[in-house]
Amino acid sequence: xxxxxxxxxxxxxxxxxxxxxxxxxxxxxxxxxxxxxxxxxxxxxxxxxxxxxxxxxxxxxxxxxxxxxxxxxxxxxxxxxxxxxxxxxxxxxxxxxxxxxxxxxxxxxxxxxxxxxxxxxxxxxxxxxxxxxxxxxxxxxxxxxxxxxxxxxxxxxxxxxxxxxxxxxxxxxxxxxxxxxxxxxxxxxxxxxxxxxxxxxxxxxxxxxxxxxxxx
Amino acid sequence: xxxxxxxxxxxxxxxxxxxxxxxxxxxxxxxxxxxxxxxxxxxxxxxxxxxxxxxxxxxxxxxxxxxxxxxxxxxxxxxxxxxxxxxxxxxxxxxxxxxxxxxxxxxxxxxxxxxxxxxxxxxxxxxxxxxxxxxxxxxxxxxxxxxxxxxxxxxxxxxxxxxxxxxxxxxxxxxxxxxxxxxxxxxxxxxxxxxxxxxxxxxxxxxxxxxxxxxxxxxxxxxxxxxxxxxxxxxxxxxxxxxxxxxxxxxxxxxxxxxxxxxxxxxxxxxxxxxxxxxxxxxxxxxxxxxxxxxxxxxxxxxxxxxxxxxxxxxxxxxxxxxxxxxxxxxxxxxxxxxxxxxxxxxxxxxxxxxxxxxxxxxxxxxxxxxxxxxxxxxxxxxxxxxxxxxxxxxxxxxxxxxxxxxxxxxxxxxxxxxxxxxxxxxxxxxxxxxxxxxxxxxxxxxxxxxxxxxxxxxxxxxxxxxxxxxxxxxxxxxxxx
Numbered sequence: 235x236x237x238x239x240x241x242x243x244x245x246x247x248x249x250x251x252x253x254x255x256x257x258x259x260x261x262x263x264x265x266x267x268x269x270x271x272x273x274x275x276x277x278x279x280x281x282x283x284x285x286x287x288x289x290x291x292x293x294x295x296x297x298x299x300x301x302x303x304x305x306x307x308x309x310x311x312x313x314x315x316x317x318x319x320x321x322x323x324x325x326x327x328x329x330x331x332x333x334x335x336x337x338x339x340x341x342x343x344x345x346x347x348x349x350x351x352x353x354x355x356x357x358x359x360x361x362x363x364x365x366x367x368x369x370x371x372x373x374x375x376x377x378x379x380x381x382x383x384x385x386x387x388x389x390x391x392x393x394x395x396x397x398x399x400x401x402x403x404x405x406x407x408x409x410x411x412x413x414x415x416x417x418x419x420x421x422x423x424x425x426x427x428x429x430x431x432x433x434x435x436x437x438x439x440x441x442x443x444x445x446x447x448x449x450x
Numbered sequence: 451x452x453x454x455x456x457x458x459x460x461x462x463x464x465x466x467x468x469x470x471x472x473x474x475x476x477x478x479x480x481x482x483x484x485x486x487x488x489x490x491x492x493x494x495x496x497x498x499x500x501x502x503x504x505x506x507x508x509x510x511x512x513x514x515x516x517x518x519x520x521x522x523x524x525x526x527x528x529x530x531x532x533x534x535x536x537x538x539x540x541x542x543x544x545x546x547x548x549x550x551x552x553x554x555x556x557x558x559x560x561x562x563x564x565x566x567x568x569x570x571x572x573x574x575x576x577x578x579x580x581x582x583x584x585x586x587x588x589x590x591x592x593x594x595x596x597x598x599x600x601x602x603x604x605x606x607x608x609x610x611x612x613x614x615x616x617x618x619x620x621x622x623x624x625x626x627x628x629x630x631x632x633x634x635x636x637x638x639x640x641x642x643x644x645x646x647x648x649x650x651x652x653x654x655x656x657x658x659x660x661x662x663x664x665x666x667x668x669x670x671x672x673x674x675x676x677x678x679x680x681x682x683x684x685x686x687x688x689x690x691x692x693x694x695x696x697x698x699x700x701x702x703x704x705x706x707x708x709x710x711x712x713x714x715x716x717x718x719x720x721x722x723x724x725x726x727x728x729x730x731x732x733x734x735x736x737x738x739x740x741x742x743x744x745x746x747x748x749x750x751x752x753x754x755x756x757x758x759x760x761x762x763x764x765x766x767x768x769x770x771x772x773x774x775x776x777x778x779x780x781x782x783x784x785x786x787x788x789x790x791x792x793x794x795x796x797x798x799x800x801x802x803x804x805x806x807x808x809x810x811x812x813x814x815x816x817x818x819x820x821x822x823x824x825x826x827x828x829x830x831x832x833x834x835x836x837x838x839x840x841x842x843x844x845x846x847x848x849x850x851x852x853x854x855x856x857x858x859x860x861x862x863x864x865x866x867x868x869x870x871x872x873x874x875x876x877x878x879x880x881x882x883x884x885x886x887x888x889x890x891x892x893x894x895x896x897x898x899x900x901x902x903x904x905x906x907x908x909x910x911x912x913x914x915x916x917x918x919x920x921x922x923x924x925x926x927x928x929x930x931x932x
Contacts, residue, residue, distance in 0.1 A: 247793050249792065260755065260757075261755040261757075265753065280740075280743045280747050280754070281743045281746075281753055281754045281759065282754065282755045283754060283755050283756040283759050284795050284798040284799075299793055299794060299798070301801075302755050302756035302757075304756045304757050304759070304760040304761075304805075305756075305757055306757060308816070308817040308819070309760060309805070309809065311808075311812065312805040312808055312809060315801055315804050315805050316801060319792050
């Protein structure tokens with residue numbers, strides 16, 4: 235998709251998905267990046283679920299489309315629909331909440347399973363302004379990120395630290411990937427195109443759901 | 451709620467008869483006329499239509515083949531068209547039979563297949579064609595010719611090969627988009643156009659071609675889209691008891707403006723079915739999403755993230771139960787330009803709709819965070835949720851009451867303000883009068899007004915009348931000497 239003809243026009247269109255549990259500050263991170271605002275009163279946009287940002291990296295024009303995803307547990311199974319064909323993913327967790335880090339691990343596993351190494355990953359430990367209440371050790375997070383081929387960043391939307399760097403680094407890595415294998419990605423996009431995403435729930439929920447809708 | 455409307459199927463005898471009142475039975479295929487009356491009534495309209503069609507053909511032909519003298523080319527085209535029309539009219543009476551035959555596997559070579567291009571274009575494709583020609587007129591000639599040629603080739607190809615499976619059709623269309631995208635970049639006819647122009651060209655081509663092919667491509671009989679449409683429709687009907695609260699959708703439905711936007715969003719998502727091209731359908735989804743953001747903005751007063759957006763979208767889909775939902779989604783996935791679908795806002799909202807539908811399909815007790823027993827009792831209809839508790843817009847009357855109360859409140863406030871203003875105006879008038887009176891009094895006391903008698907002009911002679919007699923007479927001139 236993005237590879238189709240975009241490489242030759244010297245401008246890159248990237249889709250970046252934003253994954254993270256509810257209340258880890260996904261929205262604040264992206265609003266800080268795109269609008270450079272933290273306080274909700276000053277934000278002009280109606281929505282923070284789809285935002286775009288134009289960048290210029292070494293003379294290359296980059297258009298980022300940032301897709302927010304619903305992070306509630308009940309929507310977990312919908313992940314593959316959101317992140318299909320994405321070039322990059324930012325996984326956000328709250329450093330004061332160990333559970334949210336566990337969720338990030340789940341998503342990484344899924345992303346690697348579905349998209350392989352085609353996707354550039356960033357893990358963001360958000361809310362470092364609350365360092366005192368930290369529950370996720372820095373060493374753990376960083377070593378985990380390194381083990382799955384992702385980059386780890388310490389961010390805070392409130393104090394605006396680490397966010398700009400994270401998006402810039404992600405963009406650079408996406409450009410590298412795309413220029414590396416333009417021919418490869420065109421072939422994959424051709425085959426991806428007709429593929430429809432099917433969601434396979436490995437929990438035994440589906441038969442029960444099907445049973446009761448058939449019975450009544 | 452929706453099930454109430456579809457209580458039963460009842461048709462009056464009078465509805466079956468010909469609208470012309472000739473006593474024969476009518477047919478919806480002939481707009482409710484019997485075959486004879488239909489032919490009489492519509493012959494005139496059809497003639498007029500043919501006239502305009504031939505005009506349009508002439509214009510298209512002029513673009514396609516400038517080498518051939520315009521006159522010869524067009525008459526040839528027109529003759530062909532007349533022929534086609536005759537062919538088309540002859541089997542018209544058999545249409546009903548052919549429709550029934552369509553399902554059977556043995557294709558009768560003599561009866562034209564109902565899905566081929568040999569049919570009158572619908573109003574929508576007429577409009578798409580005229581829009582397209584208008585657009586082509588804005589382009590330079592070689593570019594317009596090339597586009598017409600390519601589009602025509604694709605339309606003909608798909609119309610001729612009606613036995614293709616929908617996946618193959620999709621592949622053909624997608625290949626076309628890819629090739630055309632490359633062609634626009636490299637072909638000499640399109641040199642010097644900006645990226646936006648390429649985009650509008652692609653958009654117009656997509657709109658025109660897919661609208662023309664709508665009948666063939668939308669929910670084709672070769673796939674099981676129709677069953678899936680029905681399945682999802684029934685599924686949504688079964689889930690009618692789900693409230694916004696259960697989905698954690700942040701809707702403040704006590705506010706009338708919120709309900710307005712919810713209704714608008716529902717209308718938009720239902721309208722999706724009436725759009726012909728994927729772009730039209732996608733625009734309906736975008737409008738629906740924008741209305742949802744309005745709902746969230748009024749309810750919460752801060753920018754909505756996907757965490758807030760998706761539950762409301764699911765709620766809207768559940769309440770609206772859009773017709774042919776599955777078919778529409780499949781149609782867009784198969785035939786929309788992938789560059790548009792995978793990137794950009796449009797793609798994002800479409801993806802969310804897909805998520806909502808998937809969620810509804812797989813919904814269970816867990817996804818509503820309730821116990822299995824509770825879920826089962828709702829599903830079997832044993833328990834009816836107390837929907838009104840959270841201001842659920844269940845009852846139209848209640849809703850109207852809320853709206854009226856709000857209006858009355860506003861009216862009262864305005865009335866109070868009016869009264870206040872009137873009183874203050876009255877006070878001001880009084881003050882002004884008093885101040886004027888006071889000023890006048892003040893002036894009168896400090897500077898009393900005294901009227902002086904006017905001075906009478908003195909009559910010198912009159913005053914001294916008595917004395918004048920004593921005076922010597924005035925001297926008279928005398929001649930002293932001659």
